[in-house]
Amino acid sequence: SPRNGWAGVGASDAIEALVAAGAKGAVLPTPPPSVDVARGIATALAPIAAAVKKDDDSVGEPGPAPSASGSSTAPTPAVGTTTMAGKIIDPTTQALLERERVLLDDAVGFLTESTPSLEEIGLLVEARKGLEELFLLVIVGEFNAGKSSVINAMLGQKALKEGILPTTNEITVLKFGEKPRTEQSKDGFYTQLIPADLLREVNIVDTPGTNVILERQQRLTEEFVPRADLVLFVLSADRPMTESEVKFLSYIRKWGKKVAFVINKCDRLENQGEVDEVSGFVADNAERLLGVTDPAVLPVSAKAALAAKEKGGSELDFARLEDYILSFLGAGDKKGKNSGEGLRLKLGTPLQVGTMLFGAAEEILAQERAEAVEELQQAEGVDAAMDKYRAAMEADFGAQVQAVRTAVNGAVGRCDDLLDATLRLTNGADLFATYVLGNGANGAIRERYKKEVLGDSEAKLRAAIKEHTGWLARNNDNQLRAYADAVRARGFDPSATDLNLFEREERIAADEAAAIAAVRAEVAAKQTAAAEAEAKAAEAKASAAAKETAGDGADDSDADD
Template identity: 35%
Template sequence: MAKAVLQEQQRLLLQQERQLASVLQGSLAGFEGSDAHATTLRQVLDTLDDLFLLVVVGEFNAGKSASINALLRSEVLAEGVIPTTDQVTVLRYGESQQQRQTEKGLLEISYPADFLHDISIVDTPGVNAVLLEHQRLTEEFVPRSDLILFVTSVDRPFTQSERVFLEHIRTWGKKIIIILNKIDLLRDDDALQQVIAFIREKCKQLLGFEPDIFPVSAYQAEQVHSAVGNQALKLWESSQFGVLEEYLFKTLDATERVRLKLLNPLGVMNRILGETRNAIEERAKLLAEDARTVQTIDEQLQLYHTDMQEDFKHRLGEIENIILEMRTRGDRFFDDTMRLRRVLDLVRGEKIKQEFESEVLSDSAARIDLAVQELIDWMVEQEHRFWQNVMEYLDRRRQVSLQREDRMLGSVGKQFDFNRRTLLQSVSRTVTIVIQGYDQQAEALQLSMDMRNAVAQAALTSAGGLGLGALIVAVMGTLAADVTGIIAGLGLVLLGYGIIPLKRRQAKHTFDDKMTELQTKLSSAMQEQFQKELNHSVQRVQDAIAPYTRFVRAEQQKTTTAQESLAQLNKDLLDLKTQIEAL
């Protein structure tokens, strides 16, 4: 079909087809087989400028070559009971019969048959031939065809290999004409109708279409040329080949050939579009599972953060209770000590200081240190356990993912598979490295130092080599000096009995203020340091999975865009098909 023959409407349709093919080719980027699809698209579009392409397929010994020879009225192609067509053969018009081997591995034969001015015929190796390379060439040539003549025979109608091959052809959206050859082997017309009904039912049941079936005897049609008179007429009528020729050369007129040729690329594009949409759907499913993986880890991080905060409040409360007990003992100490009956002891400041440290401070330092160490060990253990949980979850997820990918190898794109698997393995490896290098004693020591320094800074004092409990008690120990100072300020206590209750109230008030200040600073400092460590722990997990998270989000966006693009492309293909079928 030369461009000069195309009407303006057909030119516009052809232009639309090329535009849609370009859009489809752009959508294939990153998917398995995109290069092969691009090649197929280019070849199919190139055939729009060629003659109508009639491709003959079928099993060997079904009569493909014989049927073509009958159409040519001459034995141009070799025939036999063993595979004789060992390569794809293209028949074109020529002033004389000649043949040549092309660089593409095709055998081109020119022959002076009038219908070859408008139609090129392709003879293919048998689909069940032992030479798989020939079958591959046949299957590669099918997408370029404008009409398929599928030759089968009455002695072996609709075999398993024929069904599979027909199914393959149908996925390209090709119009298929079935030639039922060797009808001369049947006893009568009833037997023939049974075979035709069988083929039609199987096509409808297994392949979903009702084919045009032309029963012929290629052998009888060929015998016509060596027969004379009534014998020739009887052979021709018995062969029923005239009905097939009527369809190919009259019913299939120029307008119909144009329509089929324009529909041909749409069938190919629809096949490629369907495969691509399936691949994108598989990719979307994988990404949805990946997104759930990321979401699950994120949800676990939030729960971890919340649970740690709640548990920390209780553990901090235990430390605050120790300070509250000191506060209670301090009040009791001042009530019992600062009395007139102990006036002699009161003027001995060192004795009062020792009693204060013994009765008020008591074992608070050891108890605070123990409580703080338990809190730190708990924090370290919880972080370590959380990292282990993340690792175990990722490992299970990775194993499931690998099993799924193995089952659908090649369906979503090698590069996508590689990037996704590499990132998932990288996250799992990062988490494993963290766990293997997680020294709980070192982490606890560092956290203890950080906590002590935070409390020291809040208390505006130097931590030195003191433990946290000792640091707190050291701050509290200044109260003993304060008490001594208050006692020393009594002077001549006998000058007025009212001075002792006044000083007691003053000491208790000072003690309560310092205890409140200490408790507030302690709680604030420890809470701040805890929050800092907790946020750091959460951030480390988020940093570990960040590359995977970014990949999933980016690929989901790409996939959504591709799905929208292909949905629009599918609509455009259907609209264009409607226009072409209306020709």
């Protein structure tokens, strides 16, 4: 079979390589998609793409023998019963097609998951669908070059409108249909069913053309290029290779498309010499711009061809164009050239799109990775700065707490001093009480306590705490502002995070109130202790008085000093 050239591809370990790289099914939940996986898929696509792109020479070369254990009794698959888009295909191609379908579904799944920002994913989905369709011939070129006329001449009928003004405003997909009918499928997208035999073999797309005033028309035309299995680039013989055509060609090249050049309106040229001249000019430019050798350049006159067909005849140049197109669809032309090429192009189309998208995805992922690394470094920097800040704050905090503690201890110490001083002047509890009470009025201790012990302790504590909380707030504010700036610099909204200054200030005020309350409680406790001491003294006084009464009543009270 002329298609045996496909067999080698079936033996490729593309799928295994893909699976090894981590691409499993349409969903890749864990681990998160990485550049490595993108590379894996791109690598896996490569051998299939390479096989599909094999040069014409390799076509028809017998492929390796079927690997089915060589047994002559093994049942051979029923050759010729499998179809692709209604066309009969051999088992090897069928197997290849199956693999490609799985691979493409994986690829779509992977891209959707890993680079959802990649707008062109839809192109791969469309290209994947195209595998189930007929060979797709897309006619492009500047408006008025004669694209619609060329298609009409191919079909032998004026199925499409022609005109000197940009007439084909929308994409028109021409398909076979027993009854002529036009359906509007999507935005700017018509399907026209025509009972023309050629359309049993191929779907043809008429585009609005490039170099049109309406940008939308240009976009529609460009968007259809990736899906094409073969691009017919229609040029007008009287203005071949304009600047916009050169630009559009480089766009087509980007997608790795096979392009044939149709030089239309050759009836406007003077003689065959001019036709050859224009053909040579187009061929030279095409070689240079597309990087191909011996590009197909077909000079025609769509006008003359349709006129001839309508009279039941044919026109030689146009017949060459038709042979060329048909050579892709069957077993090649009379010499077997292009045999199997159509199938090869068809299978290659989604792979080209996939390769393009993986290239773009790899760039996106590499970029994202670089950004993530940078962010990680910054986060680590912030982390380190915070650690440092915490250590510094803890050191300062210790010092300030010590200051507060000193103030409290000072009060405690003075309290002890007072008691000591009092006790030193006495020789025992009883005497202490006597001494104290003999001094005069009730509450003498309390008064002295207040004056000598507490003094301005509370005011001092308040001041110390206020200073401490103020210091905390100031430092935190500065630190916080620095982090907020860093977060803002990364393009995030700091107010969406925990870095809310107002809330934080409220928290600091609450902390301050709590600290003051704690000091108050401590002071109150000391007051209670003083009151208790007073009460004890009162008790001692009472018992001393009772002793006095019970003991020597005559003994006159020796006043204390």
